[in-house]
Amino acid sequence: xxxxxxxxxxxxxxxxxxxxxxxxxxxxxxxxxxxxxxxxxxxxxxxxxxxxxxxxxxxxxxxxxxxxxxxxxxxxxxxxxxxxxxxxxxxxxxxxxxxxxxxxxxxxxxxxxxxxxxxxxxxxxxxxxxxxxxxxxxxxxxxxxxxxxxxxxxxxxxxxxxxxxxxxxxxxxxxxxxxxxxxxxxxxxxxxxxxxxxxxxxxxxxxxxxxxxxxxxxxxxxxxxxxxxxxxxxxxxxxxxxxxxxxxxxxxxxxxxxxxxxxxxxxxxxxxxxxxxxxxxxxxxxxxxxxxxxxxxxxxxxxxxxxxxxxxxxxxxxxxxxxxxxxxxxxxxxxxxxxxxxxxxxxxxxxxxxxxxxxxxxxxxxxxxxxxxxxxxxxxxxxxxxxxxxxxxxxxxxxxxxxxxxx
Numbered sequence: 394x395x396x397x398x399x400x401x402x403x404x405x406x407x408x409x410x411x412x413x414x415x416x417x418x419x420x421x422x423x424x425x426x427x428x429x430x431x432x433x434x435x436x437x438x439x440x441x442x443x444x445x446x447x448x449x450x451x452x453x454x455x456x457x458x459x460x461x462x463x464x465x466x467x468x469x470x471x472x473x474x475x476x477x478x479x480x481x482x483x484x485x486x487x488x489x490x491x492x493x494x495x496x497x498x499x500x501x502x503x504x505x506x507x508x509x510x511x512x513x514x515x516x517x518x519x520x521x522x523x524x525x526x527x528x529x530x531x532x533x534x535x536x537x538x539x540x541x542x543x544x545x546x547x548x549x550x551x552x553x554x555x556x557x558x559x560x561x562x563x564x565x566x567x568x569x570x571x572x573x574x575x576x577x578x579x580x581x582x583x584x585x586x587x588x589x590x591x592x593x594x595x596x597x598x599x600x601x602x603x604x605x606x607x608x609x610x611x612x613x614x615x616x617x618x619x620x621x622x623x624x625x626x627x628x629x630x631x632x633x634x635x636x637x638x639x640x641x642x643x644x645x646x647x648x649x650x651x652x653x654x655x656x657x658x659x660x661x662x663x664x665x666x667x668x669x670x671x672x673x674x675x676x677x678x679x680x681x682x683x684x685x686x687x688x689x690x691x692x693x694x695x696x697x698x699x700x701x702x703x704x705x706x707x708x709x710x711x712x713x714x715x716x717x718x719x720x721x722x723x724x725x726x727x728x729x730x731x732x733x734x735x736x737x738x739x740x741x742x743x744x745x746x747x748x749x750x751x752x753x754x755x756x757x758x759x760x761x762x763x764x765x766x767x768x769x770x771x772x773x774x775x776x777x778x779x780x781x782x783x784x785x786x787x788x789x790x791x792x793x794x795x796x797x798x799x800x
Contacts, residue, residue: 418454421679424469424480426666427462427622428645431692431699438695444686448679451513456679464621465578473498473671480671481680487665488580488743490536491529495745499535500670500677507681516688516708523734524705527665528744536667537684540641540702541734542727543664544581545657547624547643549650552634560658561589563635565608570615574627574636577619579758580743581662582609585637588660588741595744599753606757610764619762628653641702644723655726663737665705703727 423441433439441458448456463469466489472478474496485493493499508515517537524538546563552572557563564573564585576582580594586608587594592601617633624642627633629649643655668684670677686692690708694715697704701723704710710728719727746754 417457419448419456419676419679421456421458421482421676421683422480423458423460423482423683424472425460425462425482425484427464428625428642429462429484429666429700430460431695432460435699437699438692440687440692440695443692444683447686448682451511451682458683466580467578476673478671478673479675481674481676482683483669483671484539484666485536485669486743487527487529487667487738488745490667490669491745493669493671494530494535498672500672500674501534502537502670502681502684504537504681504685507678508685511678511682513682513685516685516690519688519690519693519706519708521705521707524665527735527738528742529665530667536669537688538705539666539668539687540697540700541663541665541705542640542702543657543737544584544637544662545640545643545655546635547628547638547646548635548654548656549628549631549633549652550654551652552631553654558654558656561585561637564637565612565615567615569634571617572634573612573616574618574620574624574633574638575612575616576637577621577623579754581637582619583754583758584662584743588658588662591660594662594741595746597747597750599750602750602753602757606761609761613761613764625649639702640726641700644701644726660741662743663734663741664743665738666702701727 431437431440433442441460445456445458448454463472466486469483469485470489470492473480473483473493490499504517505515507513520538524541525533530536546558546561548558548563553563553569557566557568563569564575566573575585583602583605584594586592586605587596587601590604590608592605596602617627620627620636624633624636624638625646628636628646631650631652640655640657643653647653647655668687670680670684674680687696688706688708690712693704693706693709694712697706697709698715698718701719709715716724
């Protein structure tokens with residue numbers, strides 16, 4: 394009897410031990426843009442798994458990172474401002490950082506204090522001075538720069554004439570009707586009109602926004618679709634010919650389709666994407682450690698190599714292996730020698746709009762998506778799908794009638 398009881402006790406202890414092995418001490422919820430971190434999916438470094446190891450090594454506690462993505466700043470804002478957000482780390486762009494601070498939706502990051510408390514090395518010094526004290530967070534209290542870049546035009550060299558590659562006007566060229574892609578978010582999409590027409594992207598004049606709307610409505614007649622992450626498949630496959638998008642993503646697409654080309658219009662958006670901790674975070678100290686780890690060269694360099702975005706971290710852009718890996722064309726596009734970052738940011742970056750203007754812009758954007766229906770190309774696609782569905786239904790009815798005859 395005693396032997397049976399002892400065996401049972403040992404079995405329970407082993408089961409409890411095995412159960413504990415499958416659990417983690419902490420959780421971290423990271424919310425990022427799509428295709429915006431080296432996560433091991435394409436055989437590159439898995440920075441999420443590496444952080445988990447790093448955190449356990451520093452703290453002695455295991456942690457599990459839950460990683461999800463969003464397509465635009467506005468989608469992220471809707472989640473974070475809802476009051477039900479579970480996220481610990483987010484990656485908003487400059488103007489959105491400004492908005493989140495203004496609405497008291499971010500926590501101070503305090504990287505140095507957290508590192509001191511946990512006995513970890515702080516890597517904030519890798520952020521170059523050019524990217525400190527910027528307009529959206531003058532005291533560097535709520536954000537840490539992650540990447541930066543500019544918006545340009547990606548085009549298929551086998552479908553687009555080089556003489557048309559002069560500026561934003563190409564997105565209104567009916568020669569490429571049905572093959573044009575436009576941003577699927579209000580600020581980026583409207584800015585293509587504003588830079589083209591010389592309108593301030595941060596204007597508060599309703600008449601300016603109405604003019605932008607009219608021009609966008611004109612474009613809607615010839616575009617294929619509004620896109621964010623969908624652009625990769627459409628440009629890589631040759632389904633579309635020309636699109637406005639972020640420079641870094643051009644090189645990702647170029648790896649798949651060597652027929653793609655790129656240029657910057659004379660006036661274009663420049664942006665800084667940051668790492669922040671939203672209010673409501675359940676694990677702000679681990680969030681600060683995650684941000685700190687992303688500044689470490691062993692994480693920052695693989696991120697920069699994977700994303701093809703410019704890095705504000707000195708440990709990246711001064712690394713000889715990184716420079717060689719990127720190649721001359723990439724370095725010229727991402728880090729042009731004659732480029733004055735602060736000057737360009739002050740001149741062309743988005744700012745947080747006042748509530749009345751923001752409401753107007755959002756209303757115009759929603760109206761644009763509804764007014765005049767969908768682009769012709771979407772109607773064509775819908776027609777093809779409807780025909781296929783009809784054929785399938787007819788096929789089923791025919792088979793059913795045949796079965797009726799058979800039985």
